[in-house]
Amino acid sequence: MKKFKFRFDTVLRVKEKKEEQLKREFMQLIALKIQQENLLKEIEKEKKKIIKEKFDEKQTGTDIQTLIYYEEYCNFLRKEINLTEKKIKELQEKADIKREELIEASKQKKIFERLKQSDFQKFKALVLKNEQQILDEAAVNKYNRGEQKSY
16 A cells, blocks of 8 residues: 555645744744843943942032033933833834744644644554455455365
C-alpha cells in the first residue's frame, strides 16, 4: 500500500511558517520594549543624579548660569522620559496586536495538525483493514486448496 500523504500538507507548512514568522516579530517587539524600558531607567537615573547635583549646587551657592544649565538639562530629560514612555506604550500595543495574531495563527495550525492526525488514524485503519482482507483471502485460498487435495 502507498505511503501516507496528508492532503493539506502544503497548507500546514504555510501555517507553521506564518506562526514562526509571527513569533519572531513578537519577540523582536518585546526585545525593543525591554530595550526602551532599560533606556528609561537610565534616563530616570540620570535625572535623579542631575536633580541631586542641582540641589547641591544651590546649597553651596553658585552662579545663575549653572542653575539654568541644570534646569534646562532636567527639562530635556523630562522630555526624553515622556518620549521613551510613549515609545514603550506604542511597542506594548504593537506587541499585544502581534500576540493576538500569533494566537490566531497557532489555532489555525493546530486545526490542521488535528486534521492530519485524524487522517493518519483513518489511513492506519484502512491499512489494517486491507492487511486483514489479504490475510483472510490467503487463509481462504489455503483452505480451499487443502479441501481440493482431499478429494
